[in-house]
Amino acid sequence: MTEGVGFRFGKLSVDKVPDVYDDEVLEMSQFYQDLAKELGENELSRQQSIQQFRDWIAKHPHIKRCRTDAPFLLRFLRTKKYSFIQAAKTLESYLVARTKHRKWFNNLDIDEPELSGLIDACYLFPLPRLDSNGRAVFFSCSSGFDANKNTVIGPIKAIHMLGEIFYETNEAQCAGCVWIFDMELIDMNALGLITVQDIRTLAELVNTAAAARIRELHFINTPAVARTIANLVLQLMSDKIRSRVFCHASLGDLHSKVDKTLLPKEFGGEIPAAELAASYKDLCRKMRPRLLTLDEMEIELTDNPNSVWTNGEGLEEGAIGSFRKLSSCENFLDLVAE
Known part of the structure; x- marks a missing residue:
């Protein structure tokens, strides 16, 4: 086990709308807090963006089962430097990849x-x-x-x-x-x-x-x-x-x-x-x-996987509009400030 890395070993949920969301994020040293800040993160942006992500997953017509715990969603937000649209599209692609190519990604046993x-x-x-x-x-x-x-x-x-x-x-x-x-x-x-x-x-x-x-x-x-x-x-x-x-x-x-x-x-x-x-x-x-729980995540494969982005299929018009608007902001706080 790599010294200095914080792992979580608890049980996972893949319910897209669980009764209680898992918000536990292990404490970070100042060094990593500073790095996170360079990615566009602070306490408010993190909380707001995670909630935005969960709302998007809940409304997504093709996502059937998906992790919504904070560490999992932060993986996408931090990789994309809190560009919500890019993070959401990457999560969507990740779920599609797991579904289409099960022989490569499932049964990590x-x-x-x-x-x-x-x-x-x-x-x-x-x-x-x-x-x-x-x-x-x-x-x-x-x-x-x-x-x-x-x-x-x-x-x-x-x-x-x-x-x-x-x-x-x-x-x-x-x-x-x-x-x-x-x-x-x-x-x-x-x-x-x-x-x-x-x-x-x-x-x-x-x-x-x-x-x-x-x-x-x-x-x-x-x-x-x-x-x-x-x-x-x-x-x-x-x-x-x-x-x-x-x-x-x-x-x-x-x-x-x-x-x-x-x-x-x-x-x-x-x-x-x-x-x-x-x-x-x-x-x-x-x-x-x-x-092994990751194998339970599921997204419905469609002939037009981009439809949810182009016409808001199955999503409230106001919600998808907000998601598009976020793509032009550096992070969620820019939208809040308007």
Whole structure:
């Protein structure tokens, strides 16, 4: 478990209009309060925007079941810097992605053999401490994936599971996260398991449905073939994501960008990768009930998913007008001030 990160382990509700809303947000240090303020957050804007979000979910004609607890909604508000329209559209895309691509996003169960095996093989795990910028750092060893034993679904689910655990924490929402991928021992047969259409779909989901503040992506020891494919994938990503990608020719180059004491012992740090992966597996098991509850969220898929935005289908005219108006404001307080 990453030191300094506040996790919640309680039961989740996916009722879109629960009897009692969950408003609990873990206390933040002044450091993270200042970061949240840079995203447009203060006590009033947070309360008002969460309530606005809940009203929107309650009136949305296609959302059938959805989390409405404060940490979950803050994940979208903070990622989009309190632009309500952008946050709501991202939540909508997130629910659609979960519904259309269940094989990638459902059943995030650490007791499922493939997921369990990937973590045991150190395919993906968080590092033991936050970095100097207060960010969570995640590490992936390509050697943990075996094309003879694993499907392409396993790594996608492993990445999604780690995100679902961390992205609702104050630390990841306010400071963001850093991903590091060691590609030296990548199984080249793995590259033949994913189709071009899968790559396009995943890139689109990252661009439209990922409520995450990804600050940096580091790749080390990347073979030439993998670099070529990675460049093609990056062309499908947003300019913002592309600007945050760093490719390192050596471990020393990575150390110049990332505090090496955070890294696994095999990469210059202090704690062996197997020990970090085992600790993460314990965290996944504690989170298991929450992660499995996510499968109960549901949105109705329609032929015209944008209809709710273009003509206010099923929503009160005044409400949808307010949502549109919010898109031109930096945050909810701008609307209140008018």
